[in-house]
Amino acid sequence: MEAIDKIREAGLKLTPQRKAVYEAMMELRHAPIEAIISCVQSKDKEITLSTVYRILDSFYKAGLLSQVYHPQTNKCYYDITVHSHHHLFYGQQIVDYEDPELTQLIRQHLEKKNLVSADIEKIQVQITVNKSLI
Numbered sequence: 001m002e003a004i005d006k007i008r009e010a011g012l013k014l015t016p017q018r019k020a021v022y023e024a025m026m027e028l029r030h031a032p033i034e035a036i037i038s039c040v041q042s043k044d045k046e047i048t049l050s051t052v053y054r055i056l057d058s059f060y061k062a063g064l065l066s067q068v069y070h071p072q073t074n075k076c077y078y079d080i081t082v083h084s085h086h087h088l089f090y091g092q093q094i095v096d097y098e099d100p101e102l103t104q105l106i107r108q109h110l111e112k113k114n115l116v117s118a119d120i121e122k123i124q125v126q127i128t129v130n131k132s133l134i
């Protein structure tokens, strides 16, 4: 789906700046704020830091982006993938890891420990690997 459709579908007004930030995220997939800013500014020198911050915040609140914390750097990365998924980490690399079976196993395990399914908001496993992912 195109950036413009995603932004409109989230109920946000389409602006050239929002389109530029969403397109940067489509390209970067997972990125800390500095990387998003430099990607957006490489295409639009006029866009200010505060505008990018504001747009990322509005995208996050509208459910257009999710966030993930890198276990080694403790940095917050914005993530273009918003549905439930896991991550593989190697150095600065972050790769999505889709494994509904793993999510289900954890959910069942937690239910056995008396944590009811309705109380679980999100299950996200972070796996750090010792070889390059690319």
Ligand SMILES: [Zn+2]
Binding pocket: 030, 068, 079, 080, 081, 085, 086, 087, 095, 096
């Ligand atoms: Zn992700």
